[in-house]
Amino acid sequence: MTDSADEAIAAKALLPAGLRDLLPPAAQHEARIVEQLMADFGRHGYDRVKPPLIEFEEGLLAGPGAKLAHQTFRLMDPVSQRMMGLRADMTLQVARIAQTRLGKAPRPLRLSYAGQVLRVKGSQLRHERQFGQVGVELIGSLRAEADAEIVLLATEALTNLGAEGLTVDLTVPTLVPALFRSLGLDEATQRAAREALDHRDAAGLAAIGGAAAELLGRVMACCGNAPAAVEALAAVELPAEAEPERQRLATVVNLIVSAAPHVQITIDPVEQRGFEYQTGVSFTIFARGVRGEIGRGGRYRTLAGEPATGFTLFTDTVIESVPGPAPARRLLLPHGTPAAQAQRLREKGWDTVAALEPLDDDAAEAKRLGCSHLLRDGWTVEV
Amino acid sequence: MTDSADEAIAAKALLPAGLRDLLPPAAQHEARIVEQLMADFGRHGYDRVKPPLIEFEEGLLAGPGAKLAHQTFRLMDPVSQRMMGLRADMTLQVARIAQTRLGKAPRPLRLSYAGQVLRVKGSQLRHERQFGQVGVELIGSLRAEADAEIVLLATEALTNLGAEGLTVDLTVPTLVPALFRSLGLDEATQRAAREALDHRDAAGLAAIGGAAAELLGRVMACCGNAPAAVEALAAVELPAEAEPERQRLATVVNLIVSAAPHVQITIDPVEQRGFEYQTGVSFTIFARGVRGEIGRGGRYRTLAGEPATGFTLFTDTVIESVPGPAPARRLLLPHGTPAAQAQRLREKGWDTVAALEPLDDDAAEAKRLGCSHLLRDGWTVEV
Numbered sequence: 001m002t003d004s005a006d007e008a009i010a011a012k013a014l015l016p017a018g019l020r021d022l023l024p025p026a027a028q029h030e031a032r033i034v035e036q037l038m039a040d041f042g043r044h045g046y047d048r049v050k051p052p053l054i055e056f057e058e059g060l061l062a063g064p065g066a067k068l069a070h071q072t073f074r075l076m077d078p079v080s081q082r083m084m085g086l087r088a089d090m091t092l093q094v095a096r097i098a099q100t101r102l103g104k105a106p107r108p109l110r111l112s113y114a115g116q117v118l119r120v121k122g123s124q125l126r127h128e129r130q131f132g133q134v135g136v137e138l139i140g141s142l143r144a145e146a147d148a149e150i151v152l153l154a155t156e157a158l159t160n161l162g163a164e165g166l167t168v169d170l171t172v173p174t175l176v177p178a179l180f181r182s183l184g185l186d187e188a189t190q191r192a193a194r195e196a197l198d199h200r201d202a203a204g205l206a207a208i209g210g211a212a213a214e215l216l217g218r219v220m221a222c223c224g225n226a227p228a229a230v231e232a233l234a235a236v237e238l239p240a241e242a243e244p245e246r247q248r249l250a251t252v253v254n255l256i257v258s259a260a261p262h263v264q265i266t267i268d269p270v271e272q273r274g275f276e277y278q279t280g281v282s283f284t285i286f287a288r289g290v291r292g293e294i295g296r297g298g299r300y301r302t303l304a305g306e307p308a309t310g311f312t313l314f315t316d317t318v319i320e321s322v323p324g325p326a327p328a329r330r331l332l333l334p335h336g337t338p339a340a341q342a343q344r345l346r347e348k349g350w351d352t353v354a355a356l357e358p359l360d361d362d363a364a365e366a367k368r369l370g371c372s373h374l375l376r377d378g379w380t381v382e383v
Numbered sequence: 384m385t386d387s388a389d390e391a392i393a394a395k396a397l398l399p400a401g402l403r404d405l406l407p408p409a410a411q412h413e414a415r416i417v418e419q420l421m422a423d424f425g426r427h428g429y430d431r432v433k434p435p436l437i438e439f440e441e442g443l444l445a446g447p448g449a450k451l452a453h454q455t456f457r458l459m460d461p462v463s464q465r466m467m468g469l470r471a472d473m474t475l476q477v478a479r480i481a482q483t484r485l486g487k488a489p490r491p492l493r494l495s496y497a498g499q500v501l502r503v504k505g506s507q508l509r510h511e512r513q514f515g516q517v518g519v520e521l522i523g524s525l526r527a528e529a530d531a532e533i534v535l536l537a538t539e540a541l542t543n544l545g546a547e548g549l550t551v552d553l554t555v556p557t558l559v560p561a562l563f564r565s566l567g568l569d570e571a572t573q574r575a576a577r578e579a580l581d582h583r584d585a586a587g588l589a590a591i592g593g594a595a596a597e598l599l600g601r602v603m604a605c606c607g608n609a610p611a612a613v614e615a616l617a618a619v620e621l622p623a624e625a626e627p628e629r630q631r632l633a634t635v636v637n638l639i640v641s642a643a644p645h646v647q648i649t650i651d652p653v654e655q656r657g658f659e660y661q662t663g664v665s666f667t668i669f670a671r672g673v674r675g676e677i678g679r680g681g682r683y684r685t686l687a688g689e690p691a692t693g694f695t696l697f698t699d700t701v702i703e704s705v706p707g708p709a710p711a712r713r714l715l716l717p718h719g720t721p722a723a724q725a726q727r728l729r730e731k732g733w734d735t736v737a738a739l740e741p742l743d744d745d746a747a748e749a750k751r752l753g754c755s756h757l758l759r760d761g762w763t764v765e766v
Contacts, residue, residue, distance in 0.1 A: 015438060017462045021480050024430035024494075028421075031431060031497075035418050038411075043729045045713060045736035045752075047407035048414060052513050053436070053499060055398060073458050075469075078503055079400045086458075086469070097404050106751050108739060111407075114414075116436055116499075120461055130435050145718070145739040152722070259722035330428060335528070339535070339642035346426045353428035356491060356528040368489050369428075 018122040018129030029325040030132070030315055033161060034114050037134045037313065040157040044149075046112035046136045049102075051093035053086060053116070060085040063303055064277040065092045071119045086118050090133045091312055098139045099304045107140025107306075125292040132315030135297070139308040144248055146309055147281040147299060148255035154285060154295055154311050155263045163321040165288025167264045170226070170253065171271035173278045173298070175245040179219065182239035183212045197270040219269055226253045226265040233269055245280075252281050280309070287321035294318050332366040332374040332383075335359065345375070401505040401512030412708040413515070413698055416544060417497050420517045420696065423540040427532075429495035429519045432485075434476035436469060436499070443468040446686055447660040448475045454502045469501050473516045474695055481522045482687045490523025490689075508675040515698030518680070522691040527631055529692055530664040530682060531638035537668060537678055537694045538646045546704040548671025550647045553609070553636065554654035556661045556681070558628040562602065565622035566595045580653040602652055609636045609648040616652055628663075635664050663692070670704035677701050715749040715757040715766075718742065728758070 015021070022030060038048060054075060061069045073086040087093060094113050102109060114134040122129050136153065138146050155166055176197060180190050189208055193216055196204030205217050215236070222233040230253050238246055246269075253265060275282045275298055282298025295318070297311025331350040333342055335358045342352050350373075359365045366374040366383045373380050398404070405413060421431060437458060444452045456469040470476060477496050485492060497517040505512050519536065521529050538549055559580060563573050572591055576599055579587035588600050598619070605616040613636050621629055629652075636648060658665045658681055665681025678701070680694025714733040716725055718741045725735050733756075742748045749757040749766045756763050 014442070015435060016460050016465075016467055019435035019437060021435065021476075021484055022433035023480070023484060024432065027433040028425065028431040030433070031418070031421065035414070038414065042411065043734050045734055048411040049407065050405035050410040050413070052398060052402035052404065053501060054402060054513070059397070075456050075458065077399050082399070084399055093404075097406070101404055101406060106753070110736070118436060130437070141739050143739045145737070149737060149739070351426050351428055353493070354528070354532060356524050356526045356532070370489070 016129075018119075018127055020128070025325045025328075026319075030319055032325070033318060033322065034132060034134050034315060036161060037157050037318075038112055038114050040160055041112040041136050041153065044110070044153055046110040046138075046153075048112050048114075049094060049097050050113065050115065051087070051090065051097060054084045055087065055093070056080075057083040057085045059096065060087060060092070063092075064300075065089075067276070071121065073118055073120055088117055088119050089312075090115055090117060091135065091137065091310065094135075094137050094310075095139075095300075095302050095308065098137060098308070099302050099306070103304070108146065109139040110136065111139070112136045126314075126316070128316060133312045134315060134318075135295075135310060135312035137308055137310035139302065139310075140306055142307040144251040144255060144281075146307075147248070147252045148259070150297055150309050150311055151252070151256050151283055152259055152263075154297065154313065155260060158285070158287075158294070158313070158318065158321065161318070161322040163287055163294075163318070166321075167266060167286045167288075168256075169271065169284045169286065170249065170265060170267045171275065171282055172245045172249045172269060172280065173272040173275035173282055174280060175219070175242055175249075175269050176216075176272060178242040178245055179216065179239065182241040183215065185212055194272075198273060200270075216270075223268040223270070224266055226267050227257065229267045229269075233267070248281055279307075283311070285311075285313075287317075290317055290320045292317050294321050327372070328370075329373065330369075330371045331380060332362065332369060332371040334362060334375060337375065341378075345380075350380070399512070401502075401510055403511070403513075408708045408711075409702075413702060415708070416701060416705065417515060417517050417698060419544060420540050420701075421495055421497050423543055424495040424519050424536065427493070427536055429493040429521075429536075431495050431497075432477060432480050433496065433498065434470070434473065434480060437467045438470065438476070439463075440466040440468045442479065443470060443475070446475075447683075448472070450659070454504065456501055456503055471500050471502050472695075473498055473500060474518065474520065474693065477518075477520050477693075478522075478685045478691065481520060481691070482685050482689070486687070491529065492522040493519065494522070495519045509697075509699070511699060516695045517698060517701070518678075518693060518695035520691055520693035522685065522693075523689055525690040527634040527638060527664075529690075530631070530635045531642070533680055533692050533694055534635070534639050534666055535642055535646075537680065537696065538643060541668070541670075541677070541696070541701065541704065544701070544705040546670055546677075546701070549704075550649060550669045550671075551639075552654065552667045552669065553632065553648060553650045554658065554665050555628045555632045555652060555663065556655040556658035556665055557663060558602070558625055558632075558652050559599075559655060561625040561628055562599065562622065565624040566598065568595055577655075581656060583653075599653075606651040606653070607649055609650050610640065612650045616650070631664055662690075666694070668694075668696075670700075673700055673703045675700055677704050710755070711753075712756065713754045714763060715745065715752060715754040717745060717758060720758065724761075728763075733763070 068088045072088045075084045077084045090113050119129045206213050218236050222229050230250050278298040278300050280299030284293045285295040287294050295313035299309040302308050331352050333352050333354045335355040362374050373382055451471045455471045458467045460467045473496050502512050589596050601619045605612050613633050661681040661683050663682030667676045668678040670677050678694055678696035682692040685691050714735050716735050716737045718738045745757050756765050
């Protein structure tokens with residue numbers, strides 16, 4: 001190797017910040033997790049769709065997509081001379097498919113997806129600029145059963161992967177706006193109240209004064225483990241306009257608890273950040289010991305006005321919440337092992353590594369190549 | 384739905400030329416094919432790696448990457464202020480990983496990969512600008528066994544998917560250059576000969592005249608099914624410089640035929656187009672009735688000078704060469720089916736679709752939702 005080749009190789013090793021190579025065994029582990037999640041979604045009747053990595057900017061950034069505009073890489077399309085965007089999120093692409101190509105498919109429509117997204121910059125919680133999303137959308141039903149199905153599917157699929165210590169934080173981001181409306185708060189007061197609620201700032205909330213401060217403070221206090229927090233919320237005297245929101249939350253919690261009593265649910269009825277486009281029960285999933293959320297979802301309306309709900313899991317945080325990959329059972333085959341014999345061993349569950357030339361010391365070679373076993377005189381021998 | 388929402392939806396339905404949504408069941412079918420190929424590669428000891436979708440331009444387009452420069456989308460990286468490229472091919476990324484992050488991993492190094500690539504424009508054979516690549520690289524061995532392993536792995540994995548009528552076109556793109564050197568042809572004659580060989584133009588080749596025309600004509604005629612064509616090539620009197628190329632081709636064909644006698648092999652010893660960077664036995668895989676290649680591969684040297692070989696399969700053409708997806712066994716569950724019962728049915732192999740509300744006519748609903756069966760009074764009933 002020449003010096004200039006050395007330099008060229010060193011230069012090639014550098015990747016842009018927030019982008020990385022997944023190596024063995026992490027890459028296979030991630031792929032297995034994604035496909036196992038997708039298989040679970042399929043077993044619940046969710047059909048996979050696969051939108052393209054790039055789309056026209058207008059399509060990608062319309063409506064709720066606008067909030068990702070500053071995070072989206074742009075490309076000029078030499079064919080159409082129009083700007084395209086590299087997707088920063090897949091959920092809106094799936095909603096687009098539901099509205100257009102699958103606009104006439106029977107409802108409720110259950111769709112699943114898995115793929116990579118790219119962001120212009122990393123965030124404080126997620127340095128990566130490329131990461132995977134795996135999720136589902138359930139389109140065309142307003143029922144509480146749909147809200148519950150989504151939460152249950154997410155937690156069941158994660159539990160099947162071996163995730164432990166899962167918590168689902170449920171909220172209804174439309175509850176506070178309903179309270180604001182019925183309380184008749186002016187805009188400045190709403191802003192102050194919103195600010196205080198976002199920071200769970202009881203003193204700031206009290207500073208607003210009057211019946212509004214008291215009511216909002218009581219609602220804010222109803223956070224914590226369900227069902228206790230749900231019961232506390234039920235005891236608060238709410239204006240009629242907020243009643244359906246509270247009722248829906250209680251119904252969904254009941255459906256979840258009766259189907260999966262082991263799932264830990266907390267509620268936080270004033271949580272709204274990150275749910276600006278949600279129109280009903282929404283949630284974030286955390287796992288014990290994992291920094292940041294491993295998924296989020298909730299109810300929304302498509303551009304066509306259809307009721308919908310869904311969730312996205314983030315593969316990078318999902319991986320941190322599940323056990324690592326099992327060590328491979330890998331068998332070194334001596335040079336010239338007949339193809340049929342190698343095939344039989346693979347059918348018995350071995351991963352085989354063929355020696356490409358005669359070996360002096362098969363055990364040393366097996367060890368060097370990371371094989372757990374070798375084939376000697378037709379017998380599998382542990383290394 | 385308002386008119387303007389209608390218009391917005393219609394606009395969103397349009398995708399840039401050469402980009403498309405995969406819908407059910409195609410998206411799941413593609414994913415299953417990719418993961419089954421990757422599982423087969425894993426069973427032969429190939430470890431998965433996953434490079435990022437974007438890299439710095441210099442890294443992506445160095446060396447052999449230069450030929451894809453005009454096909455690569457460019458992006459400005461706001462973090463480093465440097466230009467990045469959206470990958471148009473994954474093989475060079477994997478070779479980069481082998482040289483850098485896995486530079487000290489034991490050889491031979493077996494790596495596999497699967498992912499999406501993007502091209503600035505579609506080609507005549509492939510209109511799509513986004514397509515999938517699935518492949519392997521075997522790095523660090525010069526042995527004929529390595530060449531054979533790669534061909535056998537590709538054909539075995541495709542056969543396991545149900546592909547029929549596979550043909551492997553083998554070539555040695557270094558054979559003709561070796562002949563040119565030993566014949567001492569000047570550059571103009573080389574160009575004329577290359578042109579005639581590329582078009583299998585016997586008359587054009589004869590026009591060069593002399594011993595060169597005769598020898599090249601005889602070699603060009605040795606194309607067709609192995610082993611007959613290999614035997615014909617063996618009968619041609621070749622200069623010593625070309626002998627290793629011919630010998631390697633014969634050895635590789637023998638290894639393939641003895642391991643997998645059912646694989647149809649043709650040889651075409653003057654084929655060189657698309658193999659400009661290959662340094663030894665190379666191949667293209669076709670399937671009966673499928674337009675365009677479904678994969679290609681061959682021997683090369685990494686930037687670090689290591690001998691390597693590998694192949695890439697193209698998911699879009701692979702899909703055309705294998706049977707379509709099996710119809711789903713999908714079971715409609717009545718509203719309120721207990722979670723544990725639904726779980727048991729899924730464990731028995733059913734995909735379940737939960738009714739989100741009480742049904743008047745369960746059979747009609749099952750049919751409407753595309754379910755093959757429904758659960759009635761605890762029994763699974765065909766619809």
